[in-house]
Amino acid sequence: xxxxxxxxxxxxxxxxxxxxxxxxxxxxxxxxxxxxxxxxxxxxxxxxxxxxxxxxxxxxxxxxxxxxxxxxxxxxxxxxxxxxxxxxxxxxxxxxxxxxxxxxxxxxxxxxx
Amino acid sequence: xxxxxxxxxxxxxxxxxxxxxxxxxxxxxxxxxxxxxxxxxxxxxxxxxxxxxxxxxxxxxxxxxxxxxxxxxxxxxxxxxxxxxxxxxxxxxxxxxxxxxxxxxxxxxxxx
Numbered sequence: 001x002x003x004x005x006x007x008x009x010x011x012x013x014x015x016x017x018x019x020x021x022x023x024x025x026x027x028x029x030x031x032x033x034x035x036x037x038x039x040x041x042x043x044x045x046x047x048x049x050x051x052x053x054x055x056x057x058x059x060x061x062x063x064x065x066x067x068x069x070x071x072x073x074x075x076x077x078x079x080x081x082x083x084x085x086x087x088x089x090x091x092x093x094x095x096x097x098x099x100x101x102x103x104x105x106x107x108x109x110x111x112x113x
Numbered sequence: 114x115x116x117x118x119x120x121x122x123x124x125x126x127x128x129x130x131x132x133x134x135x136x137x138x139x140x141x142x143x144x145x146x147x148x149x150x151x152x153x154x155x156x157x158x159x160x161x162x163x164x165x166x167x168x169x170x171x172x173x174x175x176x177x178x179x180x181x182x183x184x185x186x187x188x189x190x191x192x193x194x195x196x197x198x199x200x201x202x203x204x205x206x207x208x209x210x211x212x213x214x215x216x217x218x219x220x221x222x223x224x225x
Contacts, residue, residue, distance in 0.1 A: 004156075031211070033211070033212070033213075035213075035215075040121050040218075041217065041218075042202050042204075042215030042216055042217055042218050043157065043202070043204075043213075043215045044215070045212040045213060045214070048211050048212060055211065056210070056211060056212060058212070059212070091156050091157070100145060100162070100206070101159065101162070102147075102159070102213070103159070104149075104156035104157045104158070105156050106154075106155055106156045107155075107156050
């Protein structure tokens, strides 16, 4: 079991570019969550998705950020027109349907220059 | 002006000692709590969880205590080892919601 796979591990973008972060959940997990972590802070919830559905996006910034979890393929967190304040570690977690217990991936560290 | 950085609470212990890490949670409606360990450059790793209908749960070398009256959670690590050095986060979840709310974290350093 490969666990939750995130790629890339590190991503550098210039201001104004787009960032795409990918997350493949654990085998058998149908729920995906995205969290953001600033240096020396706890993780902050962004969005919760099931296949083809956004269930809770209460933590997502209203503009420039979007997430999807298609029927086939990984979940994608997309940040358009990145700004320096978007620099952070972005973690994905997955869980089985109807059960608690997240498993987190190793994260994508986004640096906006 | 001068910028003030955020500093994590820190705990420094000697190898072999017991460690106690504390956490105050925010929502009296939370019914599920988790402790995570995060090593540098890695994602959070599950340590132990507890539901609100319990006040104590034990794992291997770890014990979580829950005091709902004062909304306090603690993690006890027995015979702390250098490999336990990491940042520890508590997280709470409210019934009916799937999102976790994380605390600020405590940096544990184990001295050999």
